[in-house]
Amino acid sequence: MQIELSLLSPQLFLLLWAILVFVVDFFTAERNKASLAYLSIIGLVLTAIISISSKQGETFGGSFRADTFGLSFNIIFLGSAILTVASAVDYVKAHLKHQGEFYGLILLSTVGMMFLSASGDLLTLYVSLELATISLFVLAAYMKSDLKSTEAGLKYLILGAASSAILLYGISLLYGISGTLVLDAIALKLSQMPTVGPLFILSIVMIIAGLSFKLAAVPFHMWCPDVYEGAPTPVTAYLSVASKAAGLAALIRIFFKSLASTSMQWVPLLMAISAMAMILGNVVAVRQHNIKRLLAYSSIAQIGYILVGFIAVSELAVTSIILYVLAYMFANIGAFMVVIAFYNVSGSDDIMAYAGLSKRSPFLAISMVVFLLSLVGIPPMAGFIGKFYLFSAAIEKGYYWIVVLGVLTSVISLYYYMSIAYQMYFKTGDDDSPVRVSPTMAVALVVALAGTLLIGVYTQPVLSAISGASSAFF
């Protein structure tokens, strides 16, 4: 078996860089720790460059495949890591101990996700999923003396580990049915089988349940609001985008590659999950007072929208999901950046505390509005093009009612997103002192704004870049 290590170069490079960050951390004085953030960003940017320029192919007997699909998701993981680290600098300095490990763990988690999106068999997929998740357990509980953070860490750990055990059990059944772990081979085997038995259904249900935990899709979303609220906000931002994107990458790899021939069995299930996520996420978000909880419920709803595109199981589905996750990355991390910047000054995550923000920092307020509108899917923001693609994919296959549900729940989402805009613009707060935004944060915000607006207006380059992604499946 020919092994081509060069295909793994982005992942290996980032792994080494993460170790470098841990090592440099030893020799850095406490007051200079912030420089580790910039070191991490450099590593992530270099990895992105290496990812784009390295060649494509598969190695380790098909266990590892570097293709456009994996590359697209890698860019999403790296992008969210870069934005998260950039937005975290001041927060970490002010609220967390052990700064070096914080950045190192984010890099390690990103490495795990990058292996995940490139995995060609269930073993690689499972191990890399765990690498990504275990780092996140630690990160969620990172505020060691904070009760909420500990609680978030514990809940995330218990439910995350339990879900991964369920996923594992599902994988073991799938292995038993098909006799192989390689995704291509499973597809071949399944297509030869005349009928599918109850064991197969059980295995699919368990795999969907296990991955739905990672996605925080209803009814496996219970951990999500608490963990999002309790975890340090940069970690929440990273969790809400990168971890979900990783779950999606795994879901697409397994279901579009191995189980496509049995789509009749699982599409109704995912459709139901999607509908429940859109309804529950949007309806419950209306009643939230903590902005992190609100964004948590909104992220549950966002997964619902993404699954609308997913159930189409078509080329357009792959394109639309990548496009949407990219738009979601800029908008959601952007919104969390505003939350972080505001928390750094005010120490509050209460939506009421945002009253009068338009006066205190017009830049933060208008950025928040742009990000929220993108999450609703209002043109010309990126979210519109993304949702348009997702819904197009579903309509192409004739799933009308779920699209109707999708747009109607979007209107509900508009209502609660507007309640934030309402506080920022229509209310006046007690405190009139300006909210200072640090230069690093400002640059990160501008990048997120540019991403949100540019993808919305000038989508073509992105589309042509990801156009090859679906060729891995169809």
Next chain:
Amino acid sequence: MVTLEHYLILSALLFCVGIFGLLTRRNAVGVLMSIELMFNSANINFIAFSKFITPEALTGQIFAIFVITIAAAEATVGLAIVVLMYRNFNAVNVDKINFMKW
């Protein structure tokens, strides 16, 4: 003669015990142990399938070794968080830890 079914039934039972423990145990360490049971039930599956379905390839057994490693890592992080929880809340009972609604 022990057949594949026997192993599968064993692993299914073990898995159910794990789920049951996960839902009913109030001690955090007990919850972690229940999750270990679930991992190990999957391991039994892998090894049984490996022996009966693909005896010539050892894929399933290799997978089981990986799972043991991962479960160890998970338990390490888990116990660290439980220690943290004991320090902060002075309790290992998960019922006590309810600052935010579940």
Next chain:
Amino acid sequence: MFSSDFPILSVITYLPLIGVLLILMIDKEKVGAIRIVALLTAAINFLFSLPLFFACDPSTAAFQFTEHVPWIPELGISYFFGIDGISMLMVILTTFLTPLAIWASFGSITEKVKGYMISFLILETGMLGVFVSLDLILFFVFWEAMLFPMYFIIGIWGGPRRIYATVKFVLFTMIGSALMLIAIIYLYYLNYQNTNIPTFNLELLQSSQFPIPINIQMWLFAAFALAFAIKVPMFPFHTWLPDAHVEAPTAGSVILAAVLLKMGAYGFLRFCLPLFPQAASEFTPLISILAIVGIIYGAMMAFVQKDVKSLVAYSSVSHLGFVMLGIFTFNIQGLQGGILQMINHGISTGGLFLIVGMLYERRHTRMIGDFGGLAKVVPVFSVMFMIITLSSIGLPGTNGFVGEFLILLGAFKSNMVYAVLAATGVVLAAVYMLWMFQRVIFGQVDKKENETLLDLNLREKLILIPLIALIFFIGIYPKPILSRMETSVKNLTAIVQQKFRVEEDNHKIRIISGTPMDKISLNEVGEQKNE
């Protein structure tokens, strides 16, 4: 006038954004400079757009000044701008009223001027984009994008119940447009799967080789019509309108009445009728009846209002009922009347809102009961108020008369009963408007505060004079406007009636295609037959 490749429509659409950039660079304390830049931008935009009125070729119904660039070629989405006789008038109406509205807010808006002017200019870009877009997705982008500047204009600078009003406005509009988006995507796939041409281009969809089955047409029409009916607003989707109008700042009300409501009617003209002609004919009775209910209901409600502004708001519901009735007569008089009435309503109701705003700035009340005898105190104001009121009623010699007359003429041709019922609306309009006018302007000055009111200043006169000039100009000599929309209107009726014929001939001729000119000649033959 313009070289053919000069992107005049893009220039007009995006020029306000350049103003926005300039304003962003000005310090927010320099209110005067911000106001001047905003006003100049809007005024220059009007000057840019004015030549369109003369350069637009009235002899063809084809789209002119087109700009066509692929945007997302995979899905056939293109950046496609173009105007015909109908949208040209809407563009000029928009560019004409925006500077007046901005100028009118010099006095009333003193807080957060920078944000206000930025919102207003972005709003103008959105509105113009809606009128010039010929690609369904591009249209949708502008249609939605225009919502949020308005959200902020009402929500930040509005009256006491502004939050309720603005949230209601946005949610109503969003629900309608959300379903329209699904219909747009569905229409795309329907066309794509049957003709293998991926396109959102309105022209191509209109001349598509694939006739949409009538039952699907009904659904698509309903989805589009809901979005537009909420915007118009037609009874019973009108409930957001009085709230939004009453709470919005003066300039917001002007633009809302004069332009935003027209988008609904324009949507029917541009999308619903040409794309789904058979469904349109099936829906005609329903829409006509709702329009008539709107005319009478709006008038009745206006009659009992105590607040001048909400009286004008309800009169809008009534007037827009006329517009819809005219459009759904499907004959040339009715359609021309409907389109002319869209413009008239923009001028006269816009003018009324300006007048009410000026009154409010002086007295800080809009209650009819708080006024009386103003004719003695503020004569110039009273005269201008009277002219605009009469135009709103539709007195002969003013613009309102021409529009309503044509609509009623068209309605008589298509259905006598509708015309008679609608005519009662004209009578009611005279009653409520004149009664309000009498209570405000005539009689004794019995409130002390009213004795010291100042008459209009130069700025206010200059804002109202163009409107009054137009009221008389259109009232006496409407031909230039009617002739410019005539060909487009004929083309529209041709499309609708041709498809009717296809239906009647039991699908003998399955496909009608060709250039718009062919359709006109076909239609003229058809019309002679009808007569």
